[in-house]
Amino acid sequence: MVQKVTTICAPATSGGGAIALIRVSGPEAISIVSDIFKPTDNQVDILNAKGYTLYFGTISSQEEFIDEVLLSVFRSPLSYTGEEMAEISCHASPFIQQRIIEILLEHGAETATPGEFTQRAFMNGKMDLSQAEAVADIIASDSEAAHRLAATQLRGGFSGEIEKLRQELLSFASLIELELDFSEEDVIFADRFAMTETIIKIKSLVDSLASSFRLGNAIKKGVPVVIAGRPNVGKSSLLNVLLQEERAIVSDIPGTTRDTIEEVMHLGGLLFRFIDTAGLRDAILPTSPQAGRLRQPKVDKIETKGIERTKLKLENADIVLAVAEVTDSAAPIAEFAASIAGLTGNSGAKVILVINKSDLVSRKQAGELKKDLSALCSIPVVFISAKNSSGLEELKKQLTDSVETGRLKSPQYIVTNARHYEALKNVSSSLQRALEGFRDGIPTVLIATDVRQAIYYLGLITGRITPDDILGEIFSKFCIGK
Ligand SMILES: Nc1nc2c(ncn2[C@@H]2O[C@H](COP(=O)(O)OP(=O)(O)OP(=O)(O)O)[C@@H](O)[C@H]2O)c(=O)[nH]1
Ligand SMILES: [Mg+2]
Numbered sequence: 177m178v179q180k181v182t183t184i185c186a187p188a189t190s191g192g193g194a195i196a197l198i199r200v201s202g203p204e205a206i207s208i209v210s211d212i213f214k215p216t217d218n219q220v221d222i223l224n225a226k227g228y229t230l231y232f233g234t235i236s237s238q239e240e241f242i243d244e245v246l247l248s249v250f251r252s253p254l255s256y257t258g259e260e261m262a263e264i265s266c267h268a269s270p271f272i273q274q275r276i277i278e279i280l281l282e283h284g285a286e287t288a289t290p291g292e293f294t295q296r297a298f299m300n301g302k303m304d305l306s307q308a309e310a311v312a313d314i315i316a317s318d319s320e321a322a323h324r325l326a327a328t329q330l331r332g333g334f335s336g337e338i339e340k341l342r343q344e345l346l347s348f349a350s351l352i353e354l355e356l357d358f359s360e361e362d363v364i365f366a367d368r369f370a371m372t373e374t375i376i377k378i379k380s381l382v383d384s385l386a387s388s389f390r391l392g393n394a395i396k397k398g399v400p401v402v403i404a405g406r407p408n409v410g411k412s413s414l415l416n417v418l419l420q421e422e423r424a425i426v427s428d429i430p431g432t433t434r435d436t437i438e439e440v441m442h443l444g445g446l447l448f449r450f451i452d453t454a455g456l457r458d459a460i461l462p463t464s465p466q467a468g469r470l471r472q473p474k475v476d477k478i479e480t481k482g483i484e485r486t487k488l489k490l491e492n493a494d495i496v497l498a499v500a501e502v503t504d505s506a507a508p509i510a511e512f513a514a515s516i517a518g519l520t521g522n523s524g525a526k527v528i529l530v531i532n533k534s535d536l537v538s539r540k541q542a543g544e545l546k547k548d549l550s551a552l553c554s555i556p557v558v559f560i561s562a563k564n565s566s567g568l569e570e571l572k573k574q575l576t577d578s579v580e581t582g583r584l585k586s587p588q589y590i591v592t593n594a595r596h597y598e599a600l601k602n603v604s605s606s607l608q609r610a611l612e613g614f615r616d617g618i619p620t621v622l623i624a625t626d627v628r629q630a631i632y633y634l635g636l637i638t639g640r641i642t643p644d645d646i647l648g649e650i651f652s653k654f655c656i657g658k
Contacts, residue, residue, distance in 0.1 A: 181202055181203055181259070182202055182285075182286045183200065183201065183202025183203060183204040183205050183208060183284065183285045183286065184201055184202055184286050184288035184292055184293070184296075185198060185199065185201075185277060185280040185281070185285040185286070185287065185288060186198070186277070186287060186288035186292075186293070187199075187273050187277065191268075191270065192268065194267065194268055195265050195266070195267065195268055196265070196266055196268040196272075196273050197263055197264070197265055197266075198263070198264040198266065198273060198276055198277065198280075199261065199262075199263050200261065200262045200263070200264070200280060200285060201255070201256075201259045201260070201261045201288075201293055201296060202259055202260065202285070204260075204284055204285070205260040205261050205262050205285075206222065206223060206225070206249060206260050207223060208280060208283045208285050209222065209247065209262040209280075211283050212235050212236070212276075212279050212280070212283060213231070213233050213234070213235055213245070213247050213264075214233050214234050214236065215231045215232070215233040215247075216231075216232050216233050216234075217231075217232075220233075222247070222249070226249070226251065227249060227250050227251030227255070228249070228250065228251075229248075229249050230246060230247070230248050230249075231247045231249070232244070232245075232246055232247075233247065235264070235276055235279070237279045237282075242272060242275050242276060242279070243266045243267055243272045243276070244267075245264050245265055245266045246264075246265040247262060247263070247264055247265075248262065248263040249261075249262055250262070250263070253302075256297055256302070257293050257297045257300060258296065258301065258302045259296060259300065264276060291312070294308050294311050294312075303332075304332070304335050304638040304639050304640065305638055305639030306329060306335045306338070306596065306637055306639075307329065307330055307331075307335060309329070309593055309595075310326050310327075310329035310330035310334075313325070313326035313329065313330075313396065313592065314326035314327060314330050316396075317396075319395070319442055319445060319446055319447040320445035320446075321395045321446050321447075321581075321584055322395050322396050322447065322592075324584065325395060325396070325587050328587035328588050328590075329587075329592070333587065333588035334587075334589075334590075334596075335637075335638045336588065337385070337588050337589065338634055338637050338638055339638060339640075341378055341381060341382065341634060342631055342634040342635060342638075342640070344374065345378060345627060345630055345631045345634065346631060348371060348374060348375075348627060349624060349627045349628055349631060351371075352371075352620055352624040352627065353624060356621055368614060371614065372611065372614050375607050375610055375614075375627075376611065378607060379604055379607040379608065379611070382600050382603050382604050382607065383604055384589065385589060386591065386597060386600040386601055386604060388583060388589060388590045388591050389591040389594075389596075389597040389600075390494070391579070391580055391583055391590060392591045392592035393592060393594070393597075394494050395446065395447070395584075395590075396592045397447075397449070398440045398447040398448055399446060399447065399448045399494050399495060399579055400449045400492060400493050400494050400495070401448050401449065401450050401451065401493065401494065401496070401575065402451045402486075402490055402493040402495070402496045402497070403450060403451065403452050403453060403496075403497045403499060404453050404456060404486060404489075404490060404496055404497070404498055404516055404519075405456065405498060405499035405500060405512075405516075405530075406430075406455050406456060406457065406500070406512070407430030407431050407432075407454075407456075407457065408428065408429075408430040408432075408455065409455070409499045409500055409501050409532055409533075410426075410499060410501070410532040410533060410563075411452055411453065411455065411499050412424035412425065412426045412432065412433050412452050413426050413532070413563065414452075414497070414499060414530065414532065414562045415439065415450055416562070417562045417565050417568065418441060418450060418568070419439055419450070423437065423452075424437050424452050430455060431454070431455060431479050433452055433453065433454050433482070434478050434479055434481075434482040435454070435482055436451050436452065436454070436482075436485050436486065436489055437452040438450065438451050438452075443572050443575055443576055444572075444576035444581075446579055446581070448575065451489050451493075453482070453486035453489055453490075454479060454482030454483050454486050456483060456486060456519075457483070487519060490516070490519045490521075490525075491519070491520065491521040493520060493525040494525055494526070494578075494579075495525060495526050495527075495528065495575065495578050495579075496516055496517075496520060496525050496526070496527045496528070497528050497530045497571075498512065498513050498517075498529050498530065499530045499532050500513070500530070500531055500532070501531070501532055501533050501536075502531050502532065502533050502534045502536055502537050502541075502542060502545065503533065503536055503537065505545075505548075506545055506548030506551075506552055509529070509531070509545075509549060510549060510553045513527060513529045513553055513555060514553070517555075526578040527555050528555065528556050528557075528558060528571070528574050528575070528578065529549070529553065529556065529557045529558070530557075530558050530560055530571065531546075531549075531557060531558070531559045531560070532560055532562055533561060533562075533563070534559045534560060534561045534566065534567065535561040535563055535564050535566070542559055546559065556574050558574055595636075595637075596637050599633045599634070599636045599637050600633075600637075602629070602630075602633040603630045603634055606626045606627070606629040606630035606633065607626070607627075607630050609626040610623050610626040610627050610630070613626060
């Protein structure tokens with residue numbers, strides 16, 4: 177039985193402002209709205225209004241005047257959802273909005289579920305799945321880079337790339353399927369060498385897309401920057417001076433910060449997520465010869481937990497600011513930086529060595545330390561004073577330079593969505609199996625299964641899973657004559 181399509185309504189704007197928008201979509205949208213809306217111009221007939229027209233009038237319920245509003249009419253299929261639609265712009269009083277929704281419900285509309293307008297737009301072919309997902313991303317985008325990625329996806333840039341790959345694999349699969357159809361005659365349509373080449377090419381594109389997820393995700397949620405170092409070196413002071421607010425407690429007692437503290441900040445059109453951590457003691461940085469040099473009060477249970485969290489954050493960091501003090505000498509600082517890099521696991525995080533408290537030494541001393549450090553370690557070194565706010569511009573530059581912004585020039589090749597990432601990984605492993613199949617001389621029918629799997633996973637991204645596609649390809653390209 178075909179389910180009856182309902183007419184849905186919901187406010188499209190969130191609280192605040194002067195004007196609010198209420199959306200109505202579905203087969204009865206115009207007739208329901210015409211029941212409750214009285215145009216100021218009494219010549220106007222809303223029931224027969226054309227699409228893309230706008231009317232001024234009032235909304236009332238029986239004798240109760242609710243509001244003066246503007247009514248926009250959209251006719252199917254030229255609307256956001258593809259259905260008949262009306263949009264009511266009313267005054268933004270929560271009471272007015274609530275009353276209008278109630279009246280719409282009394283006249284036969286139903287309340288929309290979250291995302292239902294966009295879901296209908298997808299169902300009616302107004303956009304594919306990845307574009308529908310981008311609608312949510314563009315609403316949530318809060319930095320220039322996140323907006324650019326969501327906007328590209330919304331306009332179909334990413335879907336376009338996926339669709340190209342899918343089409344290539346479809347042609348490929350159709351050749352293999354043809355061979356299977358003609359298996360008794362033992363014909364070979366597809367050149368094995370060319371096929372392997374194509375699969376290698378597609379797989380490397382898919383892998384490159386999947387590898388962009390780290391950047392895409394960081395841009396969407398904020399690039400995680402972990403501030404780590406021994407107790408008392410000024411990690412919390414650095415967080416505060418970057419944020420320009422007293423966010424974390426600072427004191428001269430080592431072990432002040434127990435928990436991790438996260439705050440976001442925009443730099444150069446990117447969102448960064450700074451994570452201040454509990455200081456790491458020598459037990460965790462075993463290579464340091466400095467043990468015993470610092471005042472080391474007994475580490476309690478809470479601090480131990482904090483340190484565990486620091487380690488966890490280090491494993492998931494994109495960038496680590498390894499903070500040390502200017503009064504230390506070059507060798508132990510370099511060893512400390514190496515230990516921090518070791519704690520980042522296999523995450524491939526970029527480590528920037530930050531030498532704090534540069535106000536405590538002369539320029540000459542700082543210069544010498546810098547020279548010694550550059551001989552000992554190859555990571556970038558920035559001298560700052562959290563106390564005097566000096567060196568911060570250089571640090572910010574290092575931070576933005578650490579993000580592969582070059583990749584942002586081709587936003588259609590950046591994956592921001594975990595679902596897409598999972599699908600791409602599945603595409604890659606299916607293609608890997610197909611390649612191994614060719615290499616090991618596996619029967620074509622099994623290789624075809626792997627290729628079909630890859631097509632299926634690519635189709636999951638854009639929402640175009642249609643096994644009939646393969647047949648369509650065969651008949652459109654080959655005139656077999658029967
Ligand atoms: N002279 C000088 N002192 C600083 C600077 N930055 C921080 N301090 C001082 O160093 C001490 C420790 O600072 P915090 O920011 O609490 O250090 P932390 O690394 O967060 O310490 P824990 O949370 O205990 O690991 C405080 O007394 C700060 O005032 C600086 O640039 N110059
Ligand atoms: Mg601290």
